[in-house]
Amino acid sequence: MPRISTAPDLSRADGLAPLERAARHPLMLGLFIPLQQGAWSPSTAPRSTSWDFEYNAECTVRAEELGFDLVFGLAQWLGKGGYGGAMRFRENAADPLLVTAGLAPLTRNIILISTVHILYGWHPLHLAKFAASIDHMSGGRWGLNVVTGYKKSEYEMFGLAPIEHDLRYAMADEFSTLMRRLWTSDENLTVEGRWWRMADAFVAPKPIHGHVLMVNAASSGAGLAYAAKHSDLIFITSPAGADLDRACEALPAHNRAIKERARGFGREVKTIINPHVICRDTEAEARAQYRAILEHQDPVAADNFYATFAGGDQASWKRATREDWVIGGNVHVVGSPEQVVDAFARLHAAGCDGVQVNFYDYLPDLELFGARVLPLLVQAGLRLA
Numbered sequence: 251m252p253r254i255s256t257a258p259d260l261s262r263a264d265g266l267a268p269l270e271r272a273a274r275h276p277l278m279l280g281l282f283i284p285l286q287q288g289a290w291s292p293s294t295a296p297r298s299t300s301w302d303f304e305y306n307a308e309c310t311v312r313a314e315e316l317g318f319d320l321v322f323g324l325a326q327w328l329g330k331g332g333y334g335g336a337m338r339f340r341e342n343a344a345d346p347l348l349v350t351a352g353l354a355p356l357t358r359n360i361i362l363i364s365t366v367h368i369l370y371g372w373h374p375l376h377l378a379k380f381a382a383s384i385d386h387m388s389g390g391r392w393g394l395n396v397v398t399g400y401k402k403s404e405y406e407m408f409g410l411a412p413i414e415h416d417l418r419y420a421m422a423d424e425f426s427t428l429m430r431r432l433w434t435s436d437e438n439l440t441v442e443g444r445w446w447r448m449a450d451a452f453v454a455p456k457p458i459h460g461h462v463l464m465v466n467a468a469s470s471g472a473g474l475a476y477a478a479k480h481s482d483l484i485f486i487t488s489p490a491g492a493d494l495d496r497a498c499e500a501l502p503a504h505n506r507a508i509k510e511r512a513r514g515f516g517r518e519v520k521t522i523i524n525p526h527v528i529c530r531d532t533e534a535e536a537r538a539q540y541r542a543i544l545e546h547q548d549p550v551a552a553d554n555f556y557a558t559f560a561g562g563d564q565a566s567w568k569r570a571t572r573e574d575w576v577i578g579g580n581v582h583v584v585g586s587p588e589q590v591v592d593a594f595a596r597l598h599a600a601g602c603d604g605v606q607v608n609f610y611d612y613l614p615d616l617e618l619f620g621a622r623v624l625p626l627l628v629q630a631g632l633r634l635a
């Protein structure tokens with residue numbers, strides 16, 4: 251049985267909605283939970299990380315106790331062997347919708363975000379109902395990361411024809427508009443949409459904070475237009491690859507453009523990026539761990555993983571190299587606790603409202619982060635005490 255969080259219930263003290271509370275920190279802090287076997291790195295260097303519920307629950311409960319604002323789970327559909335190689339990278343992958351529902355009663359404060367591929371056979375009424383239910387199970391702490399799916403193979407798994415990139419976001423716009431109407435309407439809804447219809451449809455309970463926290467991770471023009479209109483929190487990728495210096499040059503304009511787009515709809519959005527953090531007491535030890543991950547790479551899994559992101563019609567990750575993908579994540583942050591804090595300060599200065607970290611060996615890396623990095627983040631003024 252997974253452990254239940256010992257954190258005090260913060261909403262009783264401040265009455266804030268979870269994203270409002272998170273946003274009081276100069277830099278929001280999230281954890282990208284390892285729901286997929288092998289998490290982010292097609293490498294067999296030793297580690298404890300597991301895709302199973304118990305391990306992910308342990309990570310989430312610990313992250314909450316350490317004061318993290320959110321956890322996030324991605325969704326994927328892969329065939330036998332996952333991305334392949336001897337390690338069968340990501341073959342086992344727990345579903346984030348169900349896992350985050352399971353995490354709700356184990357936690358008190360932390361925001362639980364699940365990805366859902368809304369175009370793989372869902373009706374907005376289904377997802378509006380499921381989302382409102384998990385919203386209640388979690389006391390208004392659940393977030394929905396709407397993705398449209400960029401892999402032809404995933405559409406084919408569901409017996410569907412792949413959909414052209416920008417059309418996917420037009421469909422996501424209608425889908426999300428219908429969910430919001432279901433969450434806010436006090437009357438039955440009858441709608442003849444372009445893609446979905448409903449007659450006398452109704453959702454109750456209504457989400458606790460009026461609507462469910464909406465999240466997206468787009469990079470393209472069409473994707474960001476969707477996100478600016480519908481999302482409260484937008485996951486961004488470095489437009490310049492995983493190198494921190496290059497990322498920090500490119501990110502200010504990227505963040506500004508997203509926020510300006512949202513203001514065009516009269517909305518304020520938060521942006522968050524996912525650095526892969528390799529932190530050790532000294533830079534030399536952190537670099538040694540970086541090299542160990544690379545040296546233990548599973549070459550077949552690494553080739554296939556890299557090819558997925560280098561190809562496809564999605565706009566994200568186009569500048570990331572094969573080596574970047576063996577380590578995993580979006581921007582690499584490798585060094586001592588002081589260097590990690592310095593990197594986060596630079597991402598913050600580049601306009602990112604939050605970081606959501608990936609680790610290699612999740613539980614011990616999280617523990618070290620809590621003990622050594624978090625106090626320095628407070629000292630640096632990036633986190634409230």
Ligand SMILES: Cc1cc2nc3c(=O)[nH]c(=O)nc-3n(C[C@H](O)[C@H](O)[C@H](O)COP(=O)(O)O)c2cc1C
Binds near residue numbers: 324325326396467563
């Ligand atoms: C942090 C993050 C998480 C994502 N999670 C998923 C996911 O779980 N499943 C998925 O199919 N796509 C996921 N994506 C991909 C996005 O949905 C999107 O397709 C991609 O960023 C490309 O942007 P575009 O669709 O605007 O071209 C994720 C992207 C980011 C940056």
